[in-house]
Amino acid sequence: MQLGTRWRFGETPPGxxxxxVVSALAVAERDAAHNATEAAGYVWTLTWLEGHAVCELDECTRVVQRADGSVGIESITDQNDFVGECPEDDWLIP
Structure with a gap:
């Protein structure tokens, strides 16, 4: 995994x-904008996993570029009981 960059909700994503991915980010922001006051404080974090973009919007949404080139939008809070905990990381905790 390689850290990319961060940018604020509503700002132009990295070129x-x-x-x-940019199109999926726009859809995710449109969906998250239901609470404009809260969304205004959100920040996107871009990381690269095996050369593919993974963009996470604070505690709510993940936009993932898959190995086959397809792009998906996932709700982080729907996937986890505890925000910030990823089921894929279960092996890290004994």
Whole structure:
């Protein structure tokens, strides 16, 4: 995993992201904008996992570029009982 960058909700995403990822980010922001006051304080975090973009919006949404090039939008809070805990990381905790 390689850390990319961070940018505020509503700002232009980094130029090195594919058009498909940028489009998915716009959809995710439109969906998250239901609470404009709270969303205004959100920050996107871009990381690269095996060369594929993973963008996380504070505690609510993840936009993932998969190995086959497809892009998905996931709700982080729907997948986890505890925000910030990922089921894929269960092996890290004995």
């Amino acid at each position: 090195r992201l594919s058009a498909a």
